[in-house]
Amino acid sequence: MTANIIQFPGKQVAAPLPAPLNEKVRDDSAPTKVPARRGSKARSDGRRINHSKYRSVEPNIQKIPGEDGGCSYRVQIRKTVQGESVSFTKTFSKLAMARKWKKRKLAEIELNGVQAVSKKGDTVAHAITARLAKHKHLGSSARQQLNWLKKSDFGKKKLTELSLESLTDLADDMLAEDRQPQTVAGYLSILVNTLYWASRRNFIVPVAALKEAMEHMWEDEILARSEERNRRPTMDELDKILGAACGNKRQKIPLAKIIVFAIFSCRRLGEICRLRWEDLRIEQKKILVRDMKHPRKKKGNDVWCNLTDEALAVILSMPREGDFIFPFNARSVGAAWRRHRVRLNIRDLRFHDLRHEGITRLFEMGMPAAFVAKHSGHKNGGCLYRYEHVEKEGDKFAGWQWSHWATRGSANIVFR
Structure with missing residues (x-):
């Protein structure tokens, strides 16, 4: 079949043939999903960001062009710990700052190693075990308190599920066992201190909830400070x-x-x-x-x-x-x-x-x-x-x- 020919002065343009009855006509005005290309990633508006524009300045540092014509420098360090990939990433406005952070971070990793990333299933007992293993110099009272908490039902709780209510319930349970408010305050203080410590070492801990719980218990006098002793021997x-x-x-x-x-x-x-x-x-x-x-x-x-x-x-x-x-x-x-x-x-x-x-x-x-x-x-x-x-x-x-x-x-x- 010969295509329809539209005559123009000096050139010929082929007009599109009508589509067969069983063939769907593509509507170019409708949005289409663009398949992902290597080196690109999705944005919230459906468009792709082309990472091929990122230029590697040196190992672990990429130059990222900005929309305003400027640029930034992203440092990315990857390590594998216990089969898990751990990534350290930070972006800087100047190359010198990026190099300085990279050098310091690599030295820190070489000196202290890399701890495994916290799993969502980590429990209070996991955090306590890590603290006891790291801090050998903890006093005997602190170690005794942490070991008791580790073996208790509270130790089985997932870190991500901790809340104001869970800590308050723990305090109430301990008070019900005839412990003094001063004693309970000691247990909870070392517990929260340990969980704060864990949060700074890749454990997922709801720090804000812990802080709120302690403030609540002090205000409601569920906890109490030890009274000053004035006992003197005769x-x-x-x-x-x-x-x-x-x-x-x-x-x-x-x-x-x-x-x-x-x-x-x-x-x-x-x-x-x-x-x-x-x-x-x-x-x-x-x-x-x-x-x-x-x-x-x-x-x-x-x-x-x-x-x-x-x-x-x-x-x-x-x-x-x-x-x-x-x-x-x-x-x-x-x-x-x-x-x-x-x-x-x-x-x-x-x-x-x-x-x-x-x-x-x-x-x-x-x-x-x-x-x-x-x-x-x-x-x-x-x-x-x-x-x-x-x-x-x-x-x-x-x-x-x-x-x-x-x-x-x-x-x-x-x-x-």
């Missing part, structure tokens, strides 16, 4: 405990000396058992207290503390048989203290109360807060506001027989 109670400690010939721990030292040095039990001979400065009357308790810094918080004359005398009375001045396990010392206290029916007296007694003694002697802080290890005198009410009464331990015994011998002591 001289009679100290006489009884020290006498019992000295009368126990089978006990290898010099508990009486440690008790006396705790009062005069204002030290915690764990700190006492970590004191080293090499850290003692006799002429300056001071000693380095390693890893002193700190709300955030658990390791490396080493503080030089002044020693009272009595505390230094107790140290010098100890035999130098190793690296540690008091080479004993803090738990064993604490157990011996509690054993004697129970046998003597002395109630509600903790070893930590001896530190409180020592600090109070210095204030009663008329020492200023800044002076006391150098002995107690507080960062500044303002931290000792709870002792502002203490009146100057002098030193009630002046001439105390146990001070004489702990530093020179036990010949003049009458055991009870």
Whole structure:
């Protein structure tokens, strides 16, 4: 069949033939789906972005032209961890900034490695396990609390399902088991701290919900802070405990000396058992207290503390048989203290109360807060506001027989 010919001056144009009856006519005015081409990706408006325009400047850095004629630089680093592809991507306006970030990120990956990407099925127990494995220096109380939470029903909950209600329910369940609000606050604080930590390490955690839950529980007084203790040992109670400690010939721990030292040095039990001979400065009357308790810094918080004359005398009375001045396990010392206290029916007296007694003694002697802080290890005198009410009464331990015994011998002591 010959096509219809339309005559124009100087040229011939073929007119389209009518379509067969069984053939569909394409309507070019209707939208059509353009098949994806290699190097392109879909946009929200249905058009394609042509990545062939992106030019590789150097490994891991692409130059991306902008619509305004400018350009940006995208850094993309891919690593495979446990069979999963992990990508780090960031875009910069300047090439120098992109190179700097790339260099720093590659060094960070080489130094610390790459952690696997969090799965949506990760549970609270998974996050706790990761924290315990990474932070070997966590205190015994924190580890005990995290392990309990890990094994509980709450540990089976998926991280992505955590909410204000789930944390509130956990607090209510713990309170129903006769735990004090202060105790529950301790558990939830270490839990939320751990989940915050996990959120910064590729775990999918609803941080906003956790923050809201804690604020809600503090406001509604579901949680409570520990009350400040003002318990002080009486001289009679100290006489009884020290006498019992000295009368126990089978006990290898010099508990009486440690008790006396705790009062005069204002030290915690764990700190006492970590004191080293090499850290003692006799002429300056001071000693380095390693890893002193700190709300955030658990390791490396080493503080030089002044020693009272009595505390230094107790140290010098100890035999130098190793690296540690008091080479004993803090738990064993604490157990011996509690054993004697129970046998003597002395109630509600903790070893930590001896530190409180020592600090109070210095204030009663008329020492200023800044002076006391150098002995107690507080960062500044303002931290000792709870002792502002203490009146100057002098030193009630002046001439105390146990001070004489702990530093020179036990010949003049009458055991009870």
